[in-house]
Amino acid sequence: MTGLLLCNLGTPDQPTPGAVRRYLREFLSDPRVLDINPVGRWLLLNLIILPLRPRKSAVLYRKIWTGRGSPLLGHGEDLVAAVRARLGVEWAVELGMRYGRPSIAAALEKLRQAGAGRVVVFPLFPQYAASTTGSTVAEVCRVAGREWISPTLSFVEAFYDRPAFIDAFAAVGRPVLETEPPDHVLLSFHGLPERHLRNTDESGRHCLVKADCCARIGEANRNCYRAQCFATARALAARLGLADGAWSVSFQSRLGRARWIHPYTDAAIAQLAAQGKKRLVVFCPAFVADCLETLEEIGIRGKEQFLAAGGERLTLVPSLNASPAWADAVVEIVCEARAN
Numbered sequence: 001m002t003g004l005l006l007c008n009l010g011t012p013d014q015p016t017p018g019a020v021r022r023y024l025r026e027f028l029s030d031p032r033v034l035d036i037n038p039v040g041r042w043l044l045l046n047l048i049i050l051p052l053r054p055r056k057s058a059v060l061y062r063k064i065w066t067g068r069g070s071p072l073l074g075h076g077e078d079l080v081a082a083v084r085a086r087l088g089v090e091w092a093v094e095l096g097m098r099y100g101r102p103s104i105a106a107a108l109e110k111l112r113q114a115g116a117g118r119v120v121v122f123p124l125f126p127q128y129a130a131s132t133t134g135s136t137v138a139e140v141c142r143v144a145g146r147e148w149i150s151p152t153l154s155f156v157e158a159f160y161d162r163p164a165f166i167d168a169f170a171a172v173g174r175p176v177l178e179t180e181p182p183d184h185v186l187l188s189f190h191g192l193p194e195r196h197l198r199n200t201d202e203s204g205r206h207c208l209v210k211a212d213c214c215a216r217i218g219e220a221n222r223n224c225y226r227a228q229c230f231a232t233a234r235a236l237a238a239r240l241g242l243a244d245g246a247w248s249v250s251f252q253s254r255l256g257r258a259r260w261i262h263p264y265t266d267a268a269i270a271q272l273a274a275q276g277k278k279r280l281v282v283f284c285p286a287f288v289a290d291c292l293e294t295l296e297e298i299g300i301r302g303k304e305q306f307l308a309a310g311g312e313r314l315t316l317v318p319s320l321n322a323s324p325a326w327a328d329a330v331v332e333i334v335c336e337a338r339a340n
Contacts, residue, residue, distance in 0.1 A: 002091050002092070003091070003094070003111035004120050005140070006079065006096070007095075008124045009072075009125075010098050013069075013101060020053075020054040021054040023100050027099040029041070030131070035193075061292060073097075075289040077095060078321065079322040083327050086327060092110070098136050108143055108151075112147070117152065118152040121153055122337075126285065127160045127225050127229050127286060131192070140155075141153070162329075162333060173281075185247040186247070186282045187250070189252070191260045191261050192225055193258045202223075205220070225261075248272075250268040266302070269306050272306075279315075280314045288320045289320065291319075298316050
């Protein structure tokens with residue numbers, strides 16, 4: 001029996017201040033996420049973030065909450081069911097969240113009970129970042145290492161330019177483009193502090209030194225999140241047949257005062273409206289499941305911003321969620337990982 005552990009970031013259990021506070025405490029206590037000295041992290045988390053942010057975030061979560069609960073969790077459960085049906089009885093498939101529930105520990109225990117001596121771990125983050133993929137890999141190894149007989153682990157690497165992934169996003173996005181032809185297509189990725197990028201620059205001389213440092217991927221930036229985002233954007237634009245100048249890349253969800261990677265999505269939305277773009281279609285190819293950052297940040301706030309700036313229509317392309325093309329892609333990718 002082979003186990004498959006699909007890992008995503010996580011979600012609060014409820015759209016309430018208390019549940020959001022518990023989630024944020026676990027999430028932001030991770031030194032790979034809030035990468036400052038431990039004393040500073042404790043002070044920032046306990047004196048500023050946790051007293052103020054949970055109530056505001058709970059309001060945002062309530063805007064996207066469904067009858068099934070968190071969209072991220074619901075889509076994850078649907079993906080597990082779709083992949084399980086495709087893989088058959090030789091596989092046991094579970095969902096584990098890096099933060100919140102179902103936890104990675106609970107998912108690994110279910111796989112152990114199912115008799116999975118080998119586990120393929122699939123972090124559902126297309127582009128590599130230490131705060132997502134890196135943290136997930138570390139947690140899986142930590143939890144698995146507690147067992148007297150640890151399972152054999154295989155990890156799916158960043159899949160930012162895998163044809164199956166690009167094809168799946170194109171399959172979701174192409175009907176939107178055909179139904180609502182846009183003046184411009186914006187590919188919005190989650191942002192990161194620039195210092196996170198510099199930490200992956202193995203040469204120490206490449207990252208953010210030149211304006212075109214992410215124009216291609218080489219040895220120096222092979223683990224660079226921003227470079228991988230641009231590679232995803234180029235591949236997806238080519239697959240969709242988007243003309244040069246008809247699409248652009250931006251980065252969303254920045255927090256705090258540190259400099260994050262540019263260009264910023266909110267600034268890009270305002271600029272596109274100012275340039276006279278009336279119909280904007282937005283892809284979010286850093287997310288394989290719709291969540292707060294796609295549904296609320298882009299689908300609600302981004303749309304309001306675009307309309308207020310003079311635009312007429314902003315359309316958010318749904319994420320991959322549990323679409324047939326994505327379930328097929330997951331199966332293809334994990335079967336290759338097991339074979340290696």
